[in-house]
Amino acid sequence: MTGVYVFDTAFAREDERLALGEALWDPGTRDRLRALGVGPGWRCLEVGAGRGSVAGWLAAQGAEVTAVDLDTDRFAAAGVPVHRVDVCRDPLPGGDYDLVHARLVVQHLADRRAAVREMAAALAPGGLLVLEDTDTTSLFSHADGAFHAEVKAAAYAVMVESGYHPRCGLLDVDLAVDAGLSVRAEGRAEVVRGGTPQARWFALWLEHLRPRLAGRVPEAAVDAAVLAFADPAHTWLTQVMVTVVGRKDTP
Template sequence: MAETGYCFDTGFDRESERLALGEALWDDGTFARLAPLVGPGTRCLEVGAGHGSVARWMAARGAEVTAVDRDVSHVDAPGARVVRMDVCHGLPGDGYDVVHARLVVQHLADRLGAVRRMAAALKPSGHLVLEDTDTAALFSHADGHFHDGVKRAAYAVMRATGYHPRCGLLDVELVEAAGLADVRADGRAEVVRGGSPGGRWFALWLEHLRPRLAGVSDADVDRAIADLLDPRHAWLSQVMVTVIGRKVQP
């Protein structure tokens, strides 16, 4: 039986750093996809605001931004209204031009319910933008296999809390099931260099999950973390899938 709760909701003392490093890896691609939709006067809802980088970017473009998260202690989003709220239970208001969620749906038990809730918060012709990952490519390396055992152990911990490792692709079906139109999707992967902000993000991922890893030794985890911090190594990230759908007139 799956555990309940978010797998990273553990009081990890470097969580704010982990969130900021993840933003550094993914933000450029996110901003490029949101740019045609966000501008002065746009009403935006950022779901799962994390450290706040997307909400900050929206506000800097002149948008009216509401940022929500179940834990707002890490959110740094000047210019945005920050609300403590769990998308599984509700959202603040409706009539938004853009609702965006990155690395959120893949962790939820009731994924379709959450997507329908986000779609309902849109005004007619508003856009829902979901970004979740497909993990198949992660740690693809020039030498072939790169710490596969540690990767499997880490994802086993996450799956036990309800995480879906291929949710990026599942999001296409979820957005269509929520009744949105003109659904389109694309994927992107990053080449990550050891010791870079992205490399440090993956290292902190393993540090966070380390106490719950099974089937691998401390030495295995130590070697994986050392390689993730070593500039001699480069590997592929997960594929981040962006799915965009438009709300039609009722």
């Protein structure tokens, strides 16, 4: 169904999947936020916070942090207030933030343009909106290896049907410009070896989508793809994580 968050289910291993995603992407995110100078005195809003590793890290840098998510049950950053908010429908809590950060969130939203405008509106003059979303082109350039082409194509088709944008990292540049921000952007990719925790993030992605892959690809093909992610003989390049930094210029 379009517009319903594709991973918003009671998948028993969703907490583990989110934690593995944090392990994969947090080092690069922290480097980028550190380079922006985040520290004591900053007021930060973490949007679509998930388990809260980034929110917790920002708080550990001395920033004052507020977090929002559709589902706050998984949030585990001690001492950081979290609010149940649908960024496509509800107002964001507070305003005049020095930093609004959202990773792997905008790519799933039904009305991305309005949500990014809302996030930009929550910034103080001079504040920064940092959006991190993926561009999946690199995944589709792989020869089979760990990525069984038929399974990969079916899994992304399911996600796109739920409103996911496979090139949102690039789209974020336009969305941030449209929201009136001065923008710069860059991308990073990680190299993953089968059998590592990072590789398990990919395996749990397929396990999560498995019920919706039925009828699109044989179950045995999904089994084989999951097994391939556990095989140290395979290495692959992840999707490119694009970081867009948009500054709200002082009037």
